[in-house]
Amino acid sequence: MLRLLTRFIGLLLLAGGFIALIVDGTRSIAGGRLLVTTLNKGASEFFPALYQGLQNGVSEKSAFLWDPVFTTLLLLPISVAFGGLGALLIVLSHKQETTPRYWRR
Missing domain, CATH: 1.10.287 (Helix Hairpins)
Structure with missing residues (x-):
């Protein structure tokens, strides 16, 4: 199952x-020209409150985790x-x- x-x-x-x-x-x-929708742009447009809450929550726990890890992962195309x-x-x-x-x- x-x-x-x-x-x-x-x-x-x-x-x-x-x-x-x-x-x-x-x-x-x-x-x-080449137009690509990244995860960052898609999440901030479709789920703005959830994206802001995730960003604040992760930055609150560890600023190191948000900047290099999440920022580079969110630059991937959807x-x-x-x-x-x-x-x-x-x-x-x-x-x-x-x-x-x-x-x-």
Whole structure:
């Protein structure tokens, strides 16, 4: 059951990353230059109160943690972050083989 849920969430994230890639591509073609939506911009536009609360909470605990770690992670494009996390969840949800195949002996 947990494997099914993990795979479903991974598939949703992978689809969200693909949609974000299409949206960024469309905006880039219309604008005539490369336009990429980062996690920082997306989070601050769609969830401003949650983003501000996260920033204040993490900065309150450790200023070192927010500046280099979260700032560099939030510079990733949404398509790369969602697609990578979705692909990782799908790969981790696969069942391990108990018996080796004949070509792996």
